[in-house]
Amino acid sequence: MRRPPDWLLVLALAAGVFLWQRTVFPLWHIDLFHIQLAALSWHTDSPERMYTNYDSYDQWQAEWYRPQADRLGAWGDANAYFYPPYLAGVFAPLSDVNVSVWRNSLFVINILLLFVFASQILRLSEERVTTRGFLWALALVLLTYPMARATKLGQIVPLLAALFWEGLLRLRTSRIASPILLGSVAALKVFPAGWLLWPVLKRRWSLLLGICAVIAAAFSLSLALMGWEIHRNWFDAVREFGSVVYSFFGNQSPAGWYTRAVLGHGMTGPYFEPTVHIRVIRLLFASCFLGSTVVLLIRARRLELPFALEQALLLSGILLALPVTWEHYYLFVLPPLGVLICHEWQRQRTWMAHLLAAAAFFFTMKLTHFYGDDPIGRIASGSQCLGLILFWLYCATLVWRFTSARSASV
16 A cells, blocks of 8 residues: 655654644634624623624614723634524533633634544544544644634634534444534534535435424424523524625635625625625525535445545535635645545546646645735635635535446446
8 A cells, every 4th residue: 555655754743733723823802702702692681682783783883882891801803693592502601701711711622623634634544544644634633724813713613513423424333413513513513504505405304304303392492491582683693694705714614705806895804795696606605615515425325435425515515505604614625635635645637636726725734924905816816715616626526427337337
């Protein structure tokens, strides 16, 4: 079996550590404080302040966000809260503390997740677990800009992605833990619920029922304890969030990239209301990536596709179909990327290896230095998006080859 030389492993680890710490420090808390603030609104009997719409955003920031941020030691731009109310309710007793308590706790968790993701890559590959293999997987995680960026911002998405993949990895061994993990993540973040296409296509009805039961139980309990009004506010906030397209460079969806590179919207602007033009573009992207993904998976539903490949195609198709795909969402595709790199290395070199290498480069690398409000900078601002598109093309091509080979043999 072919394997890369040890000197390359040492170089990859050194580069990973260097690039990771360069991106992570100094630590920010901009993507964590909105959760703490929502928890504080429930803790102080001010649930009406947990969510805000865009029309009231400036007033909400001046009257609620900024005074509490100054009191608790937060700084930076304000972010609105979009998670379900029960997340804030759970952490309400811990909300009235200095932001450093929350930030340092999450930093420790994200450090541990570096090793969790590496171990998940090895388990997904179904290769024999070795120290060398683990270090290669760890090097990939360290080199991945979305992981470092999420750690800097104070994002909980790496934790959700790790829990999601833990659920996927337990599909064959646990009928209880797997639905609980997958359902819990889908109940917190809307887009992973799109993964439910997989048990539908596979006719895994008991798995589907278990996941839906977990989601229903979470919201039923939340409704019973927190009331309907706060959940209606959450639904309105999420619906409004899904109706706009953020042109900010952190939005690495094809729609976000299009608004910057083609429509010329600024890379630090917040959002804009979608015109008929952008609605059509969003529909085209959804049809291209998610529609084609579903067609391919239906075509291959009677085949035993490699699990990593199947999940990579579905998850990348979902992410590319969304109008807003923040960089850290890409971590949901990180474990299969590592596995497919390993498999490609062991095969004979073809043009597919070069396609995957290009995908991995743009997927993992921090290229923000090249972003800018000039035509070249706007094109460069979709570097992560380009990497995911190339990865989707790689997965789609492999699945097409599997199905074509099966058709030819029948």
